[in-house]
Amino acid sequence: MALGLTGYVVFAVLLLTVGVFFMARGKARSSVGGDVRVLHSLPSYYGYNAAMFTAVPALGVMLIWMLAQPMMIENAVFKLIPDRIIEEGSSRGLVMSDVRRVAEGLDVAVAQGALTSDEAASIRSDSTDIRSLLGEVGVALGSTVDSEVLFAAQEYRNQSAGGLFWMSVIVMGLAIVGGSISISVTRAEFRARNVVERGALVLLILAASLAILTTVGIVLSMLFESINFFRLHSWTDFFFGSSWAPNFRGDSDLSILPLLWGTLYISLIALLVAVPIGLFAAIYLSEYASPKVRAAAKPLLEILAGIPTIVYGLFALLTVGPALVRIFGRGDDGLLGVEWMSGATAVLTAGLVMGIMLIPFVSSLSDDIINAVPQSLRDGSFGLGATHSETIRQVVLPAALPGIVGAVLLAASRAIGETMIVVLGAGAIAKFSLNPLEAMTTITTRIVSQLTGDTDFASPETLVAFALGLTLFVLTLGLNVLALYIVRKYREQYE
């Protein structure tokens, strides 16, 4: 079985690795007659070194091979499919997926004993009903199998098997060669420790570059989809239009401006809630609270930061929204006797709850920043006869201001990118309005709604999500960079 072979090869390589580890370690020991002090490195370093050269090249080649082989085989098999069998409305890609399915089906049939491997390689569709045969072993096919498709599938299996065979040979060979070379170089003066150090370094670099490459990949994929969008829809409407009215029959108005307005308005309210409360909490905790209070209050605030945003969203929808309606709505039954608010979802609802979410974020950042203000400045101010609050207002906060501005910008960028709270709390109506009691919608909410349900990735109504996402990304990235720049500048001031 194909998967089995790969599994055996991996198992063999690992076994060899372990064996080589002990052999190299033993050889290092015995090469100096057991006096480990004569060795350049500790004996286990020789073992690690040998294990590294056995496993890493072999498994690395295996990984690359397994990624590359299907592509190469598909390219080869692709040419076997004649244009004739590609039906109207279908495509080469669809036929190709049929081929893969038949090939898998044959694999299954062989595994279950319904076919011998010779039969699988030689049956013809004119003599056997492939569809019912595969149906019996549990692989359902949509239509009868063309002889060309069957042939292609057999060729596919053939090449896969050959490829796997060669892969196993090469991988095992590499493991054996790597292992024996590294054992043969194991001598007292061999600097195994340094080589292992290098290996560790490469591993770390690999991890770092993987993280960066992923980011780049995500941005690029968003960029490509956005370019697709701008091919289908005018960018002037997207950036400067005035209305958002997607229409799945085409001809939609897709302007980001009303969404941006909603986003910024809700974020503004959130910051109006979070910044004063968070900052005052931070001032209390870092300047006034006794160590005991601090030890109790900080973790509590951090719990607030650990609540999933969907829970905040529910809180907005089920608690805050109805409470606001009771105050600002319901006409004579309401608390104020006014009829300003009709539904629970509103800018104010989402803004308030998002503000609550941001409090711990603002307070813990500000707390760090206030603590970074040197005690000597406070002493200087106290020494001149200033009170505690005068000292905070006139010395500590001005000194911490750049850092606090940075913290606020970071909070703003969180607010702009926040999704769940606005999905549940803000509503779905895109409009320009100053009334915080009306439902409005945000960029993130629209991304969610454009991508959920039946989507056709060729229509501008769907692709607009990527353009929105990219704009949002640029916006928050800009804010983050600015904030980090300010915070860093501030740190330098006191180092």
Place this chain on the structure above:
Amino acid sequence: MNDMRILERDVETNAIKIAAKGVQVFYGDTHAIKDVDVDIQDKTVTAFIGPSGCGKSTFLRCINRMNDTIDVARVQGDIRIDGEDIYDRKVDPVQLRAKVGMVFQKPNPFPKSIYDNVAYGPRIHGLARNKSELDDIVERALRNAAIWNEVKDRLNAPGTGLSGGQQQRLCIARAVATEPEVLLMDEPCSALDPIATAQVEELIDELRQNYSVVIVTHSMQQAARVSQKTAFFHLGSLVEYGETGQIFTNPEDPRTESYITGRIG
């Protein structure tokens, strides 16, 4: 060390400015100051010397009640300035600190302009009725601190941009601007280079005309150069207190002698 200069220095007898009796300080369970009695004269520079950790700073901070800002610190005993008990319930420590200025080990100008640094105290205490009065106070303080000529053209530049020695003199100007009667200095030159140190020492000598100055120093040469009276602390106790010349040439206590000759670090 210029021993000859000490011997020749004439010491006028002045009125007692600060009288401390039976002062004890505890940091939690640590007994940092043990029963210290000392009378500090007006218009005199008094030096506190002693090995590090012996409680010099702690005692200094009792005089302007800066220890109140430390949660674990507890002060007992009686300290009077001009006969008034500064630990009396009626005394507001914040008000007291305007009268007893303090200069710290590391120059700590606020991240504000030079002008605002000096005007900080006068503004808080409402010492000036208008802008021009405030300007006068700032100028006078900067002149007193012997830094006016260096900064008069850049009063709006940030105080943190000055050199270390200038920063320390700015801090002295800042302390002087609230018109204190006593100036406390905790190792004011320990973060400065020799030239800046010389300038500050010269300034301290001038300040003696108007203030009672108490200076903590780890440098015996400095104590010898700037002070008229010296107090030697050891392990939280005041071991010996007297004329600087006397202490440095003819100490009574063997511990003082060991410290001065370098046997106690």
